[in-house]
Amino acid sequence: MALQQHKDANLRYQQQVDNSRTYVLPFIEQAMPLVPGMRVMEIGCGEGGVLTPLLEKGCQCVGVDLDPIRIELANNFLSNYVQNGQLRLISKNIYDVDFLGEFRNSFDLIILKDAIEHIPDQSKIIGYLKNLLTPNGQVYFGFPPWYMPHGGHQQICNSKVLSMLPYIHLLPRPLYRALLKAGGEHSSTIQELMEIKDTGISIERFEKIVKQQGFTVTLKKHYLINPIYKYKFGLQPRTQWGPVTHLPFVRNFVTTCVYYLIK
Structure with missing residues (x-):
């Protein structure tokens, strides 16, 4: 959310x-x-x-x-x-x-x-x-x-569940991307979160x-x-x-x- x-x-x-x-x-x-x-x-x-x-x-x-x-x-x-x-x-x-x-x-x-x-x-x-x-x-x-629990900035997710889940940004890239996609996140949000994972x-x-x-x-x-x-x-x-x-x-x-x- x-x-x-x-x-x-x-x-x-x-x-x-x-x-x-x-x-x-x-x-x-x-x-x-x-x-x-x-x-x-x-x-x-x-x-x-x-x-x-x-x-x-x-x-x-x-x-x-x-x-x-x-x-x-x-x-x-x-x-x-x-x-x-x-x-x-x-x-x-x-x-x-x-x-x-x-x-x-x-x-x-x-x-x-x-x-x-x-x-x-x-x-x-x-x-x-x-x-x-x-x-x-x-x-x-x-x-x-x-x-840290929300170091991946997942609080920007539209999904209330994903935005509150701690440490999900520490998942391997394919799993993290798949989770964000399954949660209905927009492609631009997924791209932003993956870029933060890199930096x-x-x-x-x-x-x-x-x-x-x-x-x-x-x-x-x-x-x-x-x-x-x-x-x-x-x-x-x-x-x-x-x-x-x-x-x-x-x-x-x-x-x-x-x-x-x-x-």
Whole structure:
């Protein structure tokens, strides 16, 4: 059963704003103050809700998304900031030569919120971000570990049963596809879920890539209950039990969200 926010852009935007203001920004500000004039870019900005509290703090922001429809929505929601020059919204691939030419070493903070798990070749993009950061810049990541109960994003399924079933994304590809098809899912939904199966990322793999690409982790936080579940399922956020955060591999199965800052 697809959730209401999957169909309602205004609701989705408002939830993004509240989640960013209540959880994302306080996390970031533990390691770096967000001050007027700070240069911020969000990759996969969607409707712009995550950037809204940063704009309210006076940051100069750039939002990038490959989906022109979502960029159009962001332009509508944040038209005042666009018009006064505080925000630029771009539908473009960040690997484009002209994008790098314009924004090389430009950003004090880069945000990827619920984005890295959708991007192929995560090692490439994490390494590439060094080209866009200022010398003291940092990158924020928030993502669901692949092995967690709904790490496959099956909550987007139209079938109420499939949307609630945990761990089905861990089935072998042929079985997973067959289950989705038997449940009546549209071919576009099946394709999206199979793509996520290819790009889902674990805590260990993320930390390994970060180290390989010459970054260091400056701050991290693991959640037993993802803050976004407050809006999706009415559940109150809960941080992960400390000892579990130090159990390699096992922690992925019971950690529904992680936040990282790297530099």
